[in-house]
Amino acid sequence: MTNLLDARxxxxxxxxxxxxxxxxxxxxxxxxxxxxxxxxxxxxxxxxAVFGLLRIRAGEVRYKxxxxxxxxxxxxxRRGIAYVPQEKNVFPSLTVRENLEMGAxxxxxxxxxxxxxxxxxxxxxxxxxxxxxxxxxxxxxxxVAMGRALMIDPELLMLDEPTAGLSPLLIDETFERxxxxxxxxxxxxxxxxxxxxxxxxxxxGYVLATGRNRHEDTGPNxxxxxxxxxxxxxx
Amino acid sequence: MELSGIASYLVSxxxxxxxxxxxxxxxxxxxxxxxxxxxGIAGFFAVGAYTSAILTxxxxxxxxxxxxxPFLVGLAGAVIAATIxxxxxxxxxxxxxxxxxxIASIGxxxxxxxxxxxEDWLSNGVRGIAGIPRPLEGTPLDTPLGYLxxxxxxxxxxxxxxxxxxxxxxxxxxxxxxxxxPATAAAGKDIANFRLQxxxxxxxxxxxxxxxxxxxxxxxxxxxxxxxxxxxxVWVMLIAGGSGNNRGAILGAVVVWGVWSVTELLTDLLPxxxxxxxxxxxxxxxxxxxxVILVTRPEGILPxxxxxxxxDRRRKR
Amino acid sequence: xxxxxxxxxxxxxxxxxxxxxxxxVSMIFGILRFAHFAHGDFMTLGAYLGLAFxxxxxxxxxxxxPAAMVGMAVIAVFIDQVLYRRLRRTQPxxxxxxxxGMALILRSLVQLIWGSDNQTYATGIQFPWRLDWLGGxxxxxxxxxxxxxxxxxxxxxxxxxxxxxxxKAMRAMSDNMDLALVSGIxxxxxxxxxxxxxxxxxxxxxxxxxxxxxxxxxxGWTALLPVFAxxxxxxxxxxxxxxxxxxxxxxxxxxxxxxxxxxxKPAVAFAIMVGMLILRPQGIFKGTL
Numbered sequence: 001m002t003n004l005l006d007a008r009x010x011x012x013x014x015x016x017x018x019x020x021x022x023x024x025x026x027x028x029x030x031x032x033x034x035x036x037x038x039x040x041x042x043x044x045x046x047x048x049a050v051f052g053l054l055r056i057r058a059g060e061v062r063y064k065x066x067x068x069x070x071x072x073x074x075x076x077x078r079r080g081i082a083y084v085p086q087e088k089n090v091f092p093s094l095t096v097r098e099n100l101e102m103g104a105x106x107x108x109x110x111x112x113x114x115x116x117x118x119x120x121x122x123x124x125x126x127x128x129x130x131x132x133x134x135x136x137x138x139x140x141x142x143x144v145a146m147g148r149a150l151m152i153d154p155e156l157l158m159l160d161e162p163t164a165g166l167s168p169l170l171i172d173e174t175f176e177r178x179x180x181x182x183x184x185x186x187x188x189x190x191x192x193x194x195x196x197x198x199x200x201x202x203x204x205g206y207v208l209a210t211g212r213n214r215h216e217d218t219g220p221n222x223x224x225x226x227x228x229x230x231x232x233x234x235x
Numbered sequence: 236m237e238l239s240g241i242a243s244y245l246v247s248x249x250x251x252x253x254x255x256x257x258x259x260x261x262x263x264x265x266x267x268x269x270x271x272x273x274x275g276i277a278g279f280f281a282v283g284a285y286t287s288a289i290l291t292x293x294x295x296x297x298x299x300x301x302x303x304x305p306f307l308v309g310l311a312g313a314v315i316a317a318t319i320x321x322x323x324x325x326x327x328x329x330x331x332x333x334x335x336x337x338i339a340s341i342g343x344x345x346x347x348x349x350x351x352x353x354e355d356w357l358s359n360g361v362r363g364i365a366g367i368p369r370p371l372e373g374t375p376l377d378t379p380l381g382y383l384x385x386x387x388x389x390x391x392x393x394x395x396x397x398x399x400x401x402x403x404x405x406x407x408x409x410x411x412x413x414x415x416x417p418a419t420a421a422a423g424k425d426i427a428n429f430r431l432q433x434x435x436x437x438x439x440x441x442x443x444x445x446x447x448x449x450x451x452x453x454x455x456x457x458x459x460x461x462x463x464x465x466x467x468x469v470w471v472m473l474i475a476g477g478s479g480n481n482r483g484a485i486l487g488a489v490v491v492w493g494v495w496s497v498t499e500l501l502t503d504l505l506p507x508x509x510x511x512x513x514x515x516x517x518x519x520x521x522x523x524x525x526x527v528i529l530v531t532r533p534e535g536i537l538p539x540x541x542x543x544x545x546x547d548r549r550r551k552r
Numbered sequence: 553x554x555x556x557x558x559x560x561x562x563x564x565x566x567x568x569x570x571x572x573x574x575x576x577v578s579m580i581f582g583i584l585r586f587a588h589f590a591h592g593d594f595m596t597l598g599a600y601l602g603l604a605f606x607x608x609x610x611x612x613x614x615x616x617x618p619a620a621m622v623g624m625a626v627i628a629v630f631i632d633q634v635l636y637r638r639l640r641r642t643q644p645x646x647x648x649x650x651x652x653g654m655a656l657i658l659r660s661l662v663q664l665i666w667g668s669d670n671q672t673y674a675t676g677i678q679f680p681w682r683l684d685w686l687g688g689x690x691x692x693x694x695x696x697x698x699x700x701x702x703x704x705x706x707x708x709x710x711x712x713x714x715x716x717x718x719x720k721a722m723r724a725m726s727d728n729m730d731l732a733l734v735s736g737i738x739x740x741x742x743x744x745x746x747x748x749x750x751x752x753x754x755x756x757x758x759x760x761x762x763x764x765x766x767x768x769x770x771x772g773w774t775a776l777l778p779v780f781a782x783x784x785x786x787x788x789x790x791x792x793x794x795x796x797x798x799x800x801x802x803x804x805x806x807x808x809x810x811x812x813x814x815x816x817k818p819a820v821a822f823a824i825m826v827g828m829l830i831l832r833p834q835g836i837f838k839g840t841l
Contacts, residue, residue: 077736091727106736334587338780342822515663522657
């Protein structure tokens with residue numbers, strides 16, 4: 001079957017220096033795929049390159065079989081790909097509701113159905129809809145950020161370290177939500193530092209190092225791999 | 236025009252280009268080296284010019300002055316006065332982003348002009364100060380060529396000063412601040428202090444430029460320190476010549492002053508009733524020239540070349 | 553007492569003018585991250601466009617307002633597309649230099665086309681109302697109109713920013729440019745609308761100034777410093793702060809004439825601004841520093 005996302009041998013980076021050295025990524029529909037790796041491996045860079053935020057110098061990205069290499073973020077959103085950056089992922093002076101509306105900026109038609117769907121997943125956002133996002137806690141802001149991305153009813157959701165800086169309790173909750181989102185038939189590609197927990201919910205995982213694929217396997221297999229365990233899972 | 240006429244025109248042209256070269260070098264210290272956006276050059280220019288004029292003119296009932304001091308004392312006064320203003324503005328704005336410096340600096344320049352225009356006791360207001368003594372009065376060198384020589388000496392002196400500063404460890408820190416402020420701060424450098432030093436040094440140089448201007452032009456009025464003549468043209472000179480490059484600053488001053496002078500010759504051909512239109516047309520041309528440079532060759536005629544000794548020339552992004 | 557009330561009225565009129573300019577400066581800063589130094593000359597050009605329109609069609613003075621606003625909105629977008637857009641990928645400070653150059657270009661264009669002499673909209677001699685219930689102060693109909701129309705424009709901008717999708721997108725972009733891009737908000741369209749609003753409001757400020765006093769090629773440049781002071785006071789990048797900033801600066805400038813010569817009015821704006829930069833550089837309403 002066709003992959004949802006298929007990035008082949010991509011090269012690219014900042015200012016003429018290639019951080020990605022032939023990275024490969026694949027996400028099938030309904031899959032949760034996790035990218036792990038040491039600092040500087042190019043995990044976030046790979047996400048940005050796929051989403052059109054960084055120039056890909058060589059290689060190809062396909063979405064549902066169609067080439068989208070170096071398409072603009074706006075085009076990605078129109079195709080149904082949503083991306084949540086790691087930091088600064090809300091509009092702080094806008095209310096929760098306005099943040100969500102901005103997620104659906106390009107979408108035509110009724111907003112309320114989309115809003116209801118997000119509010120069902122994150123009931124807390126419904127309670128706080130009039131609050132300014134900048135005044136919320138880190139966990140709540142992460143909900144706003146994911147909610148904003150879900151407003152386009154994406155087929156592929158890209159999350160850059162969704163649990164960074166959250167308390168253990170909130171980390172558990174975030175992974176639960178990601179599973180729920182995936183259960184609605186949305187493919188998830190995420191970069192994670194909490195490799196153990198992330199691999200536990202993942203269908204497949206990639207280990208990236210110096211911009212190349214080091215390992216690729218199912219979540220459980222990577223968890224069981226002694227080398228991976230030693231490198232990233234704290235022994 | 237006779238040959239001697241052309242020669243004397245050329246001498247006075249180069250003299251003024253030299254004064255502007257000093258101003259452009261001062262701006263290069265601030266903008267080219269440290270990325271500080273001072274658009275109040277006219278203020279420092281005016282403070283320097285008026286200080287030197289008041290210190291050196293013979294006494295007059297109309298305004299403060301009558302100290303009758305020598306040329307060099309006047310220039311020293313010009314530098315000191317501009318330094319003081321530079322310290323004040325620098326202290327206020329060194330911690331702030333450069334847009335605030337831009338606004339504050341143009342504000343102070345306008346305030347200074349307002350003050351000069353309205354305080355007759357100090358500056359004779361709009362009537363201005365005339366009869367400012369020439370630098371070499373009483374010597375055989377009291378000729379246009381002599382003035383040019385004096386200006387040339389100052390341009391060369393300032394050039395070597397600024398060039399030394401650029402290549403020194405101190406100059407290296409300034410460039411590091413411009414290129415990557417957080418990293419420089421992380422390296423333990425007191426950014427605000429370095430910035431302040433560069434700003435004050437640049438201001439002092441502009442004050443010197445003002446002093447030179449007063450003595451060669453011989454007459455001062457607030458009109459000379461409108462943002463256009465005092466500030467804008469210096470910016471165009473530096474950007475055209477190449478920000479960060481001291482030779483570029485000097486070359487830019489000569490080229491742009493050349494363009495400015497040629498347009499003056501051309502608009503002088505217009506009938507007298509269109510004189511104001513002609514002046515506006517010249518400003519328009521200089522403005523368009525700036526935009527064309529910014530869009531097509533933002534690095535200027537002579538782009539900046541950092542000294543080779545710095546091994547690390549990688550730039551992020 | 554009457555003097556103070558009278559100056560308060562003048563201050564609110566001036567404050568209305570400054571607010572019209574400051575909202576635009578603040579929005580442009582919020583979206584494009586540079587202090588727009590040609591804004592004063594946008595005001596000037598707007599005022600002259602209005603003059604050209606009413607003299608061409610022999611209309612009364614207030615018709616200058618809509619004509620100037622439409623004309624300046626178009627010109628602002630045009631300048632952005634031709635010049636500023638090409639410089640957007642460089643540092644914002646290059647845009648600042650370019651806008652400084654644009655200020656001089658516009659001013660010399662005004663001088664070339666309309667000359668350097670003072671001109672007026674010829675509203676005729678107005679008899680001010682004497683408000684006995686307010687300590688006998690005098691209020692000119694023009695002044696009342698300036699304040700009312702400004703209020704109307706402020707409300708319109710407020711509704712646009714809080715109710716319309718594009719207005720919300722504008723606030724979103726000002727908040728977080730990268731996230732706006734990621735959300736698929738069309739940056740170029742938002743920028744265009746920013747110039748439409750900024751240009752139109754600057755033109756309104758110019759026409760108000762022209763109706764209140766006279767038209768002159770440096771009228772806008774003179775107002776630029778108080779406009780920036782109002783912007784900084786309100787928190788740069790915060791259009792709502794600009795309203796408070798504009799009123800405070802306007803009233804302070806007029807009130808200062810009780811104590812110091814009127815020639816130093818701009819110095820008052822500058823002094824308040826410097827005080828603000830020292831004490832609270834982010835402005836009253838905590839702008840995007």
